[in-house]
Amino acid sequence: LKQKLAVGVTPRSVTHPRVDGVAMVDIACGDTSTAAIASDGRLFVWGTGVSKQRLLAPAVVDLPAPAVSVACGMTHAVAALADGRVMAWGMNVFGQLGVDAASVNQPQHVSALPTGAADRVFAGRFH
Numbered sequence: 001l002k003q004k005l006a007v008g009v010t011p012r013s014v015t016h017p018r019v020d021g022v023a024m025v026d027i028a029c030g031d032t033s034t035a036a037i038a039s040d041g042r043l044f045v046w047g048t049g050v051s052k053q054r055l056l057a058p059a060v061v062d063l064p065a066p067a068v069s070v071a072c073g074m075t076h077a078v079a080a081l082a083d084g085r086v087m088a089w090g091m092n093v094f095g096q097l098g099v100d101a102a103s104v105n106q107p108q109h110v111s112a113l114p115t116g117a118a119d120r121v122f123a124g125r126f127h
Contacts (some may be wrong), residue, residue: 019036019038019044019058022038022039022040022042023038023039024036024037024038024039024044025037025038025039026067026068026069026070027070028070028071028072028077028123029072030047030072030073030074030075030076030077030123031073031074031075031125032047032048032074032075033045033046033047033048033055033072033077034046034047034072035061035070035072035077035079036058036070037067037068037069037070037079040066041065041066041067041068041082042060042066042067043060043061043063043067043070043079044058044059044060044061045058045059045061045077046058046059061079061107062106062107063079063081063087063107064081064085064087064109065081065082065083065085066081066082067079067080067081067082068080068081068082068119068120069118069119069120069121070121071121071122071123072123073090073096073123073124073125074091074125075090075091076088076089076090076091076092076096076097076123077089077090077123078097078110078121078123079107079121080118080119080120080121081118083115083116084115084116084117084118084119085109085110085113085115085116085118086098086109086110086113086118086121087107087108087109087110088104088107088108088110089104089105089106089107089108090103090104091103092104096123097110098110098112098113099111
């Protein structure tokens with residue numbers, strides 16, 4: 001239990017050539033994945049993806065505009081973009097993505113939300 005609560009654990013920096021020297025301004029963790037937004041709006045992800053592929057190194061997510069906020073659920077992620085759009089991807093078992101698909105491997109625009117309306121996103125394990 002102590003390790004899960006990080007009691008007595010010393011934090012350490014994690015470096016990788018793809019992100020070394022890049023300032024991260026937002027970070028989110030899901031059950032098996034992590035996402036981070038760089039100061040220039042690029043969104044990096046790593047961990048286990050929707051198709052169970054493992055990204056051991058940070059990979060850039062292709063987005064139509066810079067990301068300003070990111071959140072991860074158990075098997076999904078959502079991002080708010082600088083232009084106010086919300087993008088979502090991952091498993092959609094409970095409709096948590098707001099798109100009409102069982103799962104989505106690439107970010108999809110959540111068109112039911114008004115464009116320009118979001119500057120921050122949040123996610124729970126299943127929502």
